Amino acid sequence: MKRFSFFAFFVLMAGQTLFANITLPNILSDNMVLQRNDMVMLWGWANTGEEISVVTGWDNKTYTVKTAITAKWEVTVKTPNAGGPFFIKFKGNDNEVTLNNILIGEVWLCSGQSNMQWSATTNAGIDNAEEEIAKANYPNIRLFTVERRTSEFPQEDLPGNWEECTPETMKDFSAIAYFFARRLQGELDIPIGLIDNAWGGSPAEVWTPTSVFDEQEDLEASAKALESTPWSPVTPSYLYNAMVHPLTPLKIAGTIWYQGESNVGRYEKYEKLFSQMVASWRNAWGYSFPFYYVQIAPYKYEIPETGAYLRDTQRKALEVIPNSGMVVVSDIATINDIHPPNKQDVGLRLANLALKEHYKVYEGEVYGPLFKEFRVEGKKIRVIFDHAKGLKALGKTPTHFEIAGDDGQFYPAKARIKNDEVILSSREVKEPKRVRFGWSNIAEPNLFNAADLPASSFISE
Secondary structure, three states: OHHHHHHHHHHHHHHHHHHHOOEOOOOOOOOOEEEOOOEEEEEEEOOOOOEEEEEEOOOOEEEEEEOOOOOEEEEEEEOOOOEEEEEEEEEOOOOEEEEEEEEEEEEEEEEEOHHHHOOOOOOOOOOOHHHHHHOOOEEEEEEEEOOOOOOOOOOOOOOOOEEEEOHHHHOOOOHHHHHHHHHHHHHHOOOEEEEEEEOOOOOHHHHOOHHHHHHOHHHHHHHHOOOOOOOOOOOOOHHHHHHHHHHOOOOOOEEEEEOOHHHHHHHHHHHHHHHHHHHHHHHHHOOOOOEEEEOOOOOOOOOOOHHHHHHHHHHHHOOOOOOEEEEOOHHHOEOOEOOOOOOHHHHHHHHHHHHHHHOOOOOOOOOOOEEEEEEEEOOEEEEEEEOOOOOEEOOOOOOOEEEEOOOOOEEEOEEEEEOOEEEEEEOOEOOOOEEEEOOOOOOOOOEEOOOOOEOOOEEOO
16 A cells, blocks of 8 residues: 555656646747737646746737646737747746747748648659759748647647758758748748648548538548558548647648649549638638648549549639639649649749738739630630630640530530630530530640639539
């Protein structure tokens, strides 16, 4: 009995020591970027009931908070306009933690599968990799890489640390995210923080919290039917729990996303799944941040048309996901490689979206032509696009248009551009009823607008 009591006492005291010191989550560390002009949460763990004081270096204000019964504390501080470097000092009864070299600016979460994860040195790398790496000296761009990990339950912390952008740190970081930040900083002239949170080959289901599947039986059934792969976990919610949930207390400006290749076989569910995933993330953060994503590129998928269907669901998701935007990359695809090496233009197009839609500082066109409607005019069909100013074909005439009659059989259509609209006809279709464009896995159409942005593939309802 005495031996048991001593052991219990030892465990109790060990527990007291464990929680006596202030501990911070890894996302709060030296070199980090905090969201500017906002009320930002700082949080951590300490002994139950311990009073924590927090001093913010940009205004020398002191905030105090008591640790809750859960051994967790949190405090909300006001950040100024962009600047730095600053410090933040955390002081408790038994220890003090000071974070240094902190910048105030814009924080973006960069997530998805391999095309977002892809770095300048991954396999074949990216275009002009050596030159891009050599000039990646941007001390006001800060990088945080979320290590790949899974969890059955939502986690409160994850490994990692913030680093300044240098050739050494940039070379293994998300290339698209880096080019996105480089463009933002060049235009806004403020610090940019990037959180690289991607896993190659991952389906959208693993990035979606369990609450979505609890409420949507059809999505739950589809998610549970996922087959194991050698490159990514497929258990629903496992990546959300481990790699997204721990970040939700951190204020972010928005998210960029490149994923969908692993969902082509389940394209019927993707629009609903994707929109629910975005809504669940915003619910977890508590506000509707901008969500900008990349339409998957043409690629020779084994099953015909699955890639085209997935691209079309991504196009239609624009209508159901508020405060979202999509960039089309069909003109910079490599149909024999699912990882196009031109990551510069992808990052640039995403950044231009953010600069126009979120920051309101860019006046140029940021979308390629998007299908709006069609009109049957006798034996012809008139196709009308949004974002079609200066509509043009790179070549003699537009390619990859097809029309169908009542039988649903599509035939190649003769196309011509008139007044930024496309007029279609086909000898095989006397009474046209439907139209589609770029409708194959490997379609690389030649239709662009005056901004040299490509039109999205589509199929009419």
